[in-house]
Amino acid sequence: MAQITTPRPAQGTLELLPRQQVAFNRIADVVRRHFEAGGFLPLETPAFERTDVLLTKSGGETEKQVYFVQSTGGLANDREAVAAGDEVGLPDLALRFDLTVPMARFVAQHEGQLTFPFRRYQMQRVYRGERPQRGRFREFVQCDVDIIGKDTLSVRHDAEPPATMHAIFRELDFGPFTIHLNNRRLLRGFFRSVGITDEQQPLVLREVDKIDKRGVDWLREELTGERFGLAADVVDAVAGFVSTRTGSHAEALEVLAGLEGRDEELDAGVAELREVLEMLRHLGVPEGDYCVNLAIARGLDYYTGTVYETFLDEHPELGSVCSGGRYENLAGQYTRSSLPGVGMSIGLSRLFWQLMENGMVADEPSTVQVLVPLLDEALLPEALGLAAELRTAGLRVESVLEPAKLAKQFKHADRAGIRFVAVLGAQEVERGVVTVKDLQRGDQFEAERGDLAQALRVELAQPVAVRGD
């Protein structure tokens, strides 16, 4: 007998059963629809990039986690050279670790063929050679929107990614959520105004970034401690500043006004953030769903202006579910053109996994809406004809192709999560009708065969309580 290899997927990947995948796809479809409504164009790039293109910036944590790709032949040559003691460089190809670097490469490459501002969305898998642990994935789906300007990009665009993300989280309905906004110029300017040097700023910013996790007291201790040695009153000013979260739109404007007049950079940041807030209001984002949070700094070095994080109000333990910001120069490593941009990103695999863990998403019913059972061998042509009619009318249909007891076929539909069973017995054929059992409502009805598709569509359009509720 042939040897059996245990069937298991690569560690650190998220693979879903069909009805979980349906739930995942429903979310992904909402994301895609709003990305497109927001005026973003689809982009897909290959999973691997040339290593020299992918790793132009050196030293980042992410670059240390890159996955290299080698063909069978390439691997053999490489090993032969290593065994011979030759100097061997990195493999030619590597899997992307985010969607930003491939987009930067794409925009630089096709600059002359794109219209600017270039607005793209991208929903693809990215790869990180992380140590496997719960909720950390080596392959995960990321959903990004970005707007890239040629030479300049009005700060007004900074309101578009959060407006689009707002529409997404509102429709997904995981409970109340808030988009927290801040501005790196405002932050830097404020620090400068209290005497924190430009050299200290990135370090202090990094500590400030941890405040949501560790609290103000921890921050105060850290900053007065040996490493930073800041005066107590400076730390008090910083601590007061970074604990600022606004409520209403008016309060946000008031807080911003109160910061002005101390530093040029601070004022510039205030002006930008004010403009973004006004834009959000004009775009119809309810004021309860965004706030100014002066603690948001975002760890990544390349953000230069607006920064965002998004939290589910009732699930702060999930961390930010959608983040991003403004960057001054997207593709400096690939082109001399100046390409400022702004974007936000949802880590969809991680979010979905967290929602599953929290019981906040459930398996969906099957994509299949109708099962056409087979009661009797002689009825096969009729049953197939019915299935074909329903499919032509846009319904998703599974046919049973060998006769079996009806109870068994109902059980199959129930187990598979198929809502309707469209029974076509000899009597029904004679009378030109179909008996439909609705397993979700637990009732049944009869329809003229010609009216069936329409009747099912009407039923499907109405909300029903999910079984088990």
Add this chain to the structure above:
Amino acid sequence: MAQITTPRPAQGTLELLPRQQVAFNRIADVVRRHFEAGGFLPLETPAFERTDVLLTKSGGETEKQVYFVQSTGGLANDREAVAAGDEVGLPDLALRFDLTVPMARFVAQHEGQLTFPFRRYQMQRVYRGERPQRGRFREFVQCDVDIIGKDTLSVRHDAEPPATMHAIFRELDFGPFTIHLNNRRLLRGFFRSVGITDEQQPLVLREVDKIDKRGVDWLREELTGERFGLAADVVDAVAGFVSTRTGSHAEALEVLAGLEGRDEELDAGVAELREVLEMLRHLGVPEGDYCVNLAIARGLDYYTGTVYETFLDEHPELGSVCSGGRYENLAGQYTRSSLPGVGMSIGLSRLFWQLMENGMVADEPSTVQVLVPLLDEALLPEALGLAAELRTAGLRVESVLEPAKLAKQFKHADRAGIRFVAVLGAQEVERGVVTVKDLQRGDQFEAERGDLAQALRVELAQPVAVRGD
């Protein structure tokens, strides 16, 4: 100044500009919709698999083209060991080279959690370390449907993949096409009946598989030649057999009837193929769109019964655009359960590339349907409000955020492939209307602001001649 790395993608990948990507996505959406209508469930698996799981079957051409994946740390350890002269095995992970092996692993792994027959579709990228050449890709999107039975699977299911694929190619409208059917049992039985041994059969089948490319004369020469040494009358029988292509459904049944009574295996194959043809008819597939083609053998060893290939009648040079077949045991390397199945596959990247090369697909208009220009700084709130209203009504909208000459904004819409420009000047605001310019039709109309979304939807639902036609 920083060093510039030339921005280019990995060789042998298909990367599209936005309006090409829109065209690609339109096709992919049609494929997905019909896969779901056909009662197939979504499955997605990780791009990489454990090497021991992926490469259980050894020696295949495909396995020689596998791409191995190694993290930075894994690569370093590997090279250190090689340099030290240690025995080093293959890397732990490799990119999938098709969607069948990951599906087999998935089904074997989750056997107890799935309902059978398990019907899945999968539309994902696969990876092959091929030598780069025109139209051969190292990364390409494959679109598969398969139906997997537990222990048994009625041959009737063999009609479902081609019925679904038929619906897809009919809607895609690349011109007339024909699904060619054959059966491996019928082929083997026929060969046996003319005295070709079981050992010769796979070799003869492989030659037969080339007949569409090389012709009957070539086949006759090959089979009477040194390598096979078949008698002239046997070769004539084979040549006559493999040049059989049927026209109507009735002719197909007649041809099948004419083959019966010579060999048990042949009769079994005939009975299976007849059943599949009858099923296709009941499923409403027009008889002009399928045929029996006794030359179709499919190179792959694992097909055991029905086999299919699909050709665009007016573009035979494209080769088969959708192929597949029946296999007796999907996952023998992962489970002792018997899992017979049947499936078909579209190599979408390759097909799309061929269609582009042949001028059979064109860039689509932008996903963005409406541009809301900005005529005057003071009108920003109104313009943003209009954009938000249209988005809420389900339209895909780009807003201009800085005032510019209207002509420039029209030009932007035109270049980007955006059909409507919804102009809201001071006059329009006062009168509560919007002036819409339709760049596709080249006309304009005025609508009450509250009726605009509905008016645009009506316009979008109507077919328009594409510009340039």
